Amino acid sequence: DVKVTQSSRYLVKRTGEKVFLECVQDMDHENMFWYRQDPGLGLRLIYFSYDVKMKEKGDIPEGYSVSREKKERFSLILESASTNQTSMYLCASRPGTGDGTQYFGPGTRLLVL
Amino acid sequence: ELKVEQNPLFLSMQEGKNYTIYCNYSTTSDRLYWYRQDPGKSLESLFVLLSNGAVKQEGRLMASLDTKARLSTLHITAAVHDLSATYFCGVGNNDMRFGAGTRLTVKP
Numbered sequence: 001d002v003k004v005t006q007s008s009r010y011l012v013k014r015t016g017e018k019v020f021l022e023c024v025q026d027m028d029h030e031n032m033f034w035y036r037q038d039p040g041l042g043l044r045l046i047y048f049s050y051d052v053k054m055k056e057k058g059d060i061p062e063g064y065s066v067s068r069e070k071k072e073r074f075s076l077i078l079e080s081a082s083t084n085q086t087s088m089y090l091c092a093s094r095p096g097t098g099d100g101t102q103y104f105g106p107g108t109r110l111l112v113l
Numbered sequence: 114e115l116k117v118e119q120n121p122l123f124l125s126m127q128e129g130k131n132y133t134i135y136c137n138y139s140t141t142s143d144r145l146y147w148y149r150q151d152p153g154k155s156l157e158s159l160f161v162l163l164s165n166g167a168v169k170q171e172g173r174l175m176a177s178l179d180t181k182a183r184l185s186t187l188h189i190t191a192a193v194h195d196l197s198a199t200y201f202c203g204v205g206n207n208d209m210r211f212g213a214g215t216r217l218t219v220k221p
Contacts, residue, residue, distance in 0.1 A: 042213035099163060100144050102209060104155040
């Protein structure tokens with residue numbers, strides 16, 4: 001079974017703090033994704049990565065950065081957290097070949113005070 | 114930019130009834146995915162539709178894809194309480210985009 005894990009299920013941070021959200025997958029997938037999920041808006045793509053050290057902006061990259069130093073790990077960084085970044089963050093991975101199904105982690109619910 | 118629209122966003126059904134959820138998308142794609150999300154949980158893959166006219170069925174759920182109309186449907190037959198969840202469609206060959214989700218509640 002594919003396993004995608006995220007470092008925290010719940011996180012509370014203060015405005016202005018630097019926040020790291022970690023995602024690890026154990027299936028040697030080339031592609032990894034970060035989404036945020038908000039009520040009524042569904043999932044919105046923040047960043048994705050096709051390979052180590054590669055990154056591509058999604059639809060809402062402002063206020064976020066990412067890092068992919070190893071194939072299995074994809075980190076989302078909030079350089080200076082703001083209250084409008086309070087959300088559920090979902091990581092996903094997908095192999096480079098196959099039917100394109102993405103496998104999701106359990107999510108991190110982030111509250112920025 | 115690819116946009117994905119689902120409707121309805123909220124659906125309350127009686128057990129035993131049938132209903133259809135619609136997923137429209139704005140640009141050409143031959144890949145469409147349906148996911149289910151239970152409260153407090155992550156997304157679980159339901160169906161992968163990879164060509165025009167594709168139809169997949171699992172239990173009381175059936176999904177279809179019309180790439181010419183840029184439309185997928187998720188049909189629910191004789192709904193049961195266990196189907197209560199939020200359903201998302203996702204579209205895209207590489208970087209997937211999702212609809213806003215349909216929150217389905219099945220009442221006895």
